[in-house]
Amino acid sequence: MPKVKIKRKSTAIDMTAMCDVAFLLLTFFMLTSNLIQKEPVVVNTPASISDIKIPDRNIIAILVDSKGKVFFGIDGQENRIQLLTKMGGAYNINFSAAELKEFSLINKFGVPINMMKSYLSLKSDERDIPKNALGIPCDSLDNQFKNWVRFAKGINKDYRIAIKADQTTAYPVIKRLMGSLQDIGESRYNLLTSLKGIRDYE
């Protein structure tokens, strides 16, 4: 009897197809994704049953951390430059072109306006440590927050206000924010939440 010869198969696989798939997926992710924006503080939003999505653009983002520090940010680099110029004008601070440029790259900030110059001179990783991120003053004595929002609204009327606050943020802080917004006639705004299902609805 002749021996059965086992045919040797090559172990090399044609990778072309797999390569196609990989790059197809890559293209998909690149086109559909919007990158995570870095936030100066970690905020745990409370859950709610509301399921309206927030739009991507034209947002005035207000971030409140658990200790009540207020952070502020708008989108659009051009708008940011305009905003800081206006704000500097209101508080008699002149910002140089380099400072304006630096400011336009910051997503969200939380410093009083008189400290903005030293804040902008810091390195980006030093900005978010608690010592430097003091929060925007928002009390009745010195309400810079109100001015930020008012000027931002002045630049682009379509801006929507979105407040993102931590679960444990004390209510008086929120009340003060809402009061400030009410003072400048901003009565419609969004509160960011995470999703939860409705337990035994109805």
Place this chain on the structure above:
Amino acid sequence: MSEVAQNNNQGKKKGKTKKMSTRVDFTPMVDLGFLLITFFMLATTLSKPQTMEIALPSKDKVEEKDQSNIKASRAVTILLGKDNKIFYYEGTREHDIDPELIEANYSPTGIRQFLLKKNYEVMVKVRNLRIEKESKKLSDKEFEKRKDEIIGDKKAPIVCIKGTDASSYKNLIDILDEMAICNIGRYAIMDITPFDLELLAKKGL
């Protein structure tokens, strides 16, 4: 004479150029592709955050509203207390008799039971509307429009939400959720009054 020697060596392949395989090993390229995919998947926000839209009356309107007193029988005041407690009372002080302050919580068996009972008529109407929507295939727009009409009913209870200084943002969101669940269309977030604090103080809080 090396040329001759070469010719002798390659005599068999004379005139033929060496055929190179056109196959390229794609494995590293696949590696690269998947690496980038992984990066993009980790660096993207997959879900947009949810939002809750609220519209508060502007300051001058609030004063107007205060003047035209809300009918006491329909008014419900909810006080957000500390440690996730809620207190509520109906109406206001009448003939020197204080309304009873009742304690509740944010669970489905807490304040929701009370609000559902209070808002029973509207709840039934909304439920019927939802059934009608499913059987008659009402469009979403139509549904929303009719729902707004129902929950804006003049006879429906009016809820005043007042947070004490000890309550948190989560409490506010939770109570606004309850408003949505109980289909309460008329509610307002207000500042706490001395009267409310007095009621709380009487309860020893």
